[in-house]
Amino acid sequence: MITKNKLSKSSTSGFGKAKRTTKDWGAKRPSDKKWFIILPLLLVLVAGITFGIIMLLKSFGIIGHTGSEPANDSVEMPSEEEIQSYEEENRESEIIPSETGELDDGTKSIQPITAAISNNPTINYGRLMLINPNYTVEDDFISARKGELISLYTTYGILELNSYNGDNLLDPEAASYLSKMLDDYSISNPGHSMQTVSCFRSVGTNCGRLCAATGTSDHHTGLTCDLIDPVYGTSLDTDQYDKHIEWQWLRENSYKYGFIDRFPEAWAGGSMNEPINVDAKGSTGLFETWHYRYVGVYAATEIAQGVYNNGEYDSLEHYLLARNLLTDLLNRH
Numbered sequence: 096m097i098t099k100n101k102l103s104k105s106s107t108s109g110f111g112k113a114k115r116t117t118k119d120w121g122a123k124r125p126s127d128k129k130w131f132i133i134l135p136l137l138l139v140l141v142a143g144i145t146f147g148i149i150m151l152l153k154s155f156g157i158i159g160h161t162g163s164e165p166a167n168d169s170v171e172m173p174s175e176e177e178i179q180s181y182e183e184e185n186r187e188s189e190i191i192p193s194e195t196g197e198l199d200d201g202t203k204s205i206q207p208i209t210a211a212i213s214n215n216p217t218i219n220y221g222r223l224m225l226i227n228p229n230y231t232v233e234d235d236f237i238s239a240r241k242g243e244l245i246s247l248y249t250t251y252g253i254l255e256l257n258s259y260n261g262d263n264l265l266d267p268e269a270a271s272y273l274s275k276m277l278d279d280y281s282i283s284n285p286g287h288s289m290q291t292v293s294c295f296r297s298v299g300t301n302c303g304r305l306c307a308a309t310g311t312s313d314h315h316t317g318l319t320c321d322l323i324d325p326v327y328g329t330s331l332d333t334d335q336y337d338k339h340i341e342w343q344w345l346r347e348n349s350y351k352y353g354f355i356d357r358f359p360e361a362w363a364g365g366s367m368n369e370p371i372n373v374d375a376k377g378s379t380g381l382f383e384t385w386h387y388r389y390v391g392v393y394a395a396t397e398i399a400q401g402v403y404n405n406g407e408y409d410s411l412e413h414y415l416l417a418r419n420l421l422t423d424l425l426n427r428h
């Protein structure tokens with residue numbers, strides 16, 4: 096029994112073993128095939144995780160840089176051209192109200208606190224206010240208006256070439272547009288810049304026909320600047336117009352920023368030796384290629400495109416007459 100049992104056991108176990116061995120061989124083959132698939136997948140997984148960790152560490156600047164090299168060098172910076180075109184795009188969208196639906200009829204905003212103390216009704220036209228030998232203002236208007244202005248130098252770093260009473264002041268809205276206009280002039284004309292010669296004037300001048308007496312000057316509006324590119328010298332001389340590319344550029348582009356050529360040649364009228372004569376048709380009596388006046392983009396566009404002047408550059412005087420904002424231009428004083 097014992098033997099039998101032994102034999103039987105042995106036999107059984109032997110058989111079992113042999114059977115199992117055969118079975119194992121059969122089972123091992125597919126298992127090895129699995130490893131052929133799993134191993135490469137594992138390797139790929141491990142490589143992927145390792146790569147991920149390295150990239151993560153790099154992004155935190157923990158590894159990947161040597162010496163004093165700053166960690167953020169790996170960040171791709173936009174090129175100068177990309178920055179410039181981005182700035183231009185943003186500037187364009189800022190300065191062209193027609194694209195943002197902010198146009199008005201030119202008589203909104205810039206309501207001087209001094210309207211009540213002036214006998215000049217055009218003061219109530221805000222940025223379209225008219226000051227000339229026939230539409231004058233008193234000292235109280237001029238001093239109050241000065242209090243509404245900001246320093247171009249302090250706010251925008253715009254230099255005044257020929258400090259006039261040390262003012263270099265301008266209405267805040269006009270100043271922001273002026274700043275953009277001067278920036279764009281420099282971008283359009285590399286190596287060039289424009290400076291103000293004088294903007295607000297609290298007193299008039301006594302220099303012949305080119306300067307207006309106190310109470311009659313467009314410079315009292317706080318919306319005006321004489322502009323020059325110092326590369327071409329500092330002389331304000333209409334005979335030099337052809338040499339001054341900044342005056343030509345302004346004439347072509349200033350309306351986009353709400354500024355107009357306030358005294359275009361076509362509206363000068365008379366001789367330069369005669370007294371300033373603002374006639375009933377809208378002549379200004381002056382011809383100044385450097386004198387630019389803020390009236391807002393809407394009115395500036397209409398004036399530059401001559402909407403009320405058969406397509407030719409208009410004068411502010413004629414424009415106001417044509418829009419029925421003036422009843423007369425003569426004999427008010």
Ligand SMILES: [Zn+2]
Pocket residue numbers: 314320321383385386
């Ligand atoms: Zn001027």
